[in-house]
Amino acid sequence: MKDNWESVIGLEIHVQLNSESKIFSDAPTKFGSDQNLQACEVDLGMPGTLPVLNEKAIEKAIKFGVAINAEIAEKVGFARKNYFYPDLPKGYQISQLDDPIVGKGSIEIQLGDQEIKTIGITRAHLEEDAGKSIHDLFENETAIDLNRAGTPLLEIVSEPDMSNSEEAIAYLKKIHSIVCALEISDGNMSQGSMRCDANVSIRKKGDKKLGTRTELKNINSFKFVEKAINFEIKRQISCLEKGEEIVQETRLYDATNNTTRSMRSKEEANDYRYFPEPDIIPIQITSDQIQRIKNELPELPDEKKERFINELGLSEYDARNLTYDLGLADFFEKTLVNIDDPKLVVNWILGDFSAILNKFDVEAKNSKVDAVKFAELLTYLKEEKISGQATKKVLENIWENPDLSVSKSIQDLGLEQISDDNEIEEIIEKVISNNPDQKEQYLSGKDRLFGFFVGQAMKESKGKANPKLVNEILKKKLV
């Protein structure tokens, strides 16, 4: 970004709550069933049907509010948000306007070594999800799938407190880790359990007043949030530098072309004609209920992070990254049951283990190598029975062959580390005698050739030689 501009970002995150039934009907919320089989007459908005509030959704929303130290409303009322769209069966969405269940709160984020930054949360309110329009199923016709209609959503609205896409991602990841820790959502972004709209504006550095914002819709992965925001920041700056004005509008992120395009301007925006939902009488939330939920709160990501730092000696950086993904944190703790070396385990979990999860797009809880096996593998490494290189190979091998034991895999791949002094001496003597010139040069002061001999010895042992021993013995022999 050019120096004289700064960007201001706020996020609206829609979190699908994982209640078994919908927010206003008895129909199940499970993802992935055949079209329209999980929609009852209430979800279809059929004449005479009425919404009945699912108390579980209220509980889950309060949980979130309590977790971010927010005010919880005493009275929770719903409102109708009116607009026409084929996948909105009633022609209005039951949402909240004046009495959001969760009021002002905040969370903390941290990037690299930078200072902790507090991101304000304006509010979080409950509403029902719409169905889906499917445009590519029939030629010239649109199909409607109402399975998703009525799924409970918690819309979390942030203050415009973020200054770049990295902060936005950190905020989004933090919210993700909180809702997962609270077990109020499965947090599955690819299935749409978490969706995000971003409000982006640009202003001159130092300006107090916010610039005109655009709202980016349809961003449904961490990666796209970053790309969409970065694209939009560039676009707005280039507009401003050309002396153009930013138009307040809703823009759609197009992941295929990594661009944003105008969806509708402010003038075309819907007048939602909100009014209190007469079919649902406002409900009272008691301080007892809030206290009970507070008492039942599980360990939150920040608390886990502190514990990892204070009790397990992890670095702030490692602990933070580990607790972004509670599946990883959980895997980490399960691994520690069988190997007491937090530092070693966290390095491998954030390194090669995460890489393999990403490669196969699998969550830690569904890892094909379980924590027991993983601990066994790392024990081989810790006891110097195999090298780091070999550990990586074995990890891949047992991932692809889940029935294979760690020891069998090491055997199959012939990766058992050579830690026998005599065997290594033999290898080293061979290497030295094969390279008399290099030996001369080394002895005449070319110290860096020591590495050359280590490499040759490792190569000769097919990577199996214990590098520590190779070093020790080489030092003795090269005289």
Added chain:
Amino acid sequence: MNLETLTLQEQIDGLREKKFSSVELVENYISVIEDKEDLNIFVSNDFEKALEKAKKSDGSKKSQQDVPLNGIPMVHKDIFCTKGIKTSCGSKMLDNFYPPYSATVVEKLEQAGSICLGKANMDEFAMGSSNETSFYGAVKNPLNIKKTPGGSSGGSAAAVAANFSSFSTGTDTGGSIRQPASFCGIAGIKPTYGRVSRYGMIAFASSLDQGGILAKNIKDAAIALQCISGYDSKDATSIKVEVPNFSEDCESSEFEHVVGLVTDLINSFGDEDLSKNYGEAIERLEKLKIKTREIELPNLELSLPVYYVIAPAECSANLSRYDGIRFGYRAENVENLEDLYFKSRGEGFGNETKKRILIGTYCLSSGFYDAYYKKAQKIRNLISSDFVNAFKDVTSVMLPTTSGEAFDLGSITDPVEMYKQDIFTIPANLGGLPATSVPFGEKNNMPLGIQFIGNILEESSLLNISNKFQLGEK
């Protein structure tokens, strides 16, 4: 014996004493109904199924307690969803709508053993006071076919008056049970908001709609009301309280009454006939030695404008679901989605419905919400508190049901004049209060009605005073 002229109580007794069978009852009604087709009371009927059910009822071994209305024929307003049976709500929009579920009221009456003969014509989406807004044409008043039976439950009222059944269901958003009951010379009750489930009752204005009963007299209305009342987990606004024994309470001598009167207000209309009938009603109370007390309802006159903001606002949202996508009327040959919306709604809704959707949409629009909807809600609260204050001193309030008798079909063309029909009935809806209409007096050979408004959930007391009043001096 003319079975069709019997009251509900007489039919229950007769069936129990085996003076006649349910099949005979149903057959009798069918011949009357077929005879009087011109009244345009039914939108649909299923006589075959009714006869089948009657046969079953006659052979039923169930106790009177389990099926209090065993074998009793009745009529539903076509606003109540009936599983597998067309439910049109008086609209072209739903002329093809066969709901896959029944309204709670329908289920309850089925469980009570009653037999539905047919679905009664009504103003489109219950918006009207004369039955003239129905897609199926107006119902004719059985007492004089040139007159309106009232609305919106015009078909239900006419059904009872024309001896199509001894009672029928209706709904009342601003007077839609009481006004037609008054016009057709029968009794009607709109219970407390939340007493009867609204599930499966097609919504007009959700915060005002309430299902109820039209019958030949208050006692019959009490019997039927008993069967449809009670908490329903499918309606979040239904009230979780025990249902009293309305039919017993209706005739009990336990109730003490102080009837609130608004003589000055009635006289302020300057309508001699209106004042006269109200005066005669007071005289009847005095003769019955029932205590009365003049009260004030200072905001009563604001009811009409408040209602015509709130009801259209709610209806504008409630009727958004009729978009031609999932059910109901769908226009042919459309260009695109917007065209589908415009044409389906343009062709599917009648003028009165469209007018109210427009009014409601306007009242809720950005910039107008505070001036209309919010203000109307505030005044609604004022009107409610007027009643709360009144009920500190009285047990019910007596008002005329309507300002006049049934008018000629087609005679009222000014919408505001038509809306004024509801001036005395709307306050009970705004306050969620139970109210009855009892036949009393007449004008131009047409019946008039007197209305009693009770306190929240005090239907027992309300039915009791209404019954006493209807029976008059012994």
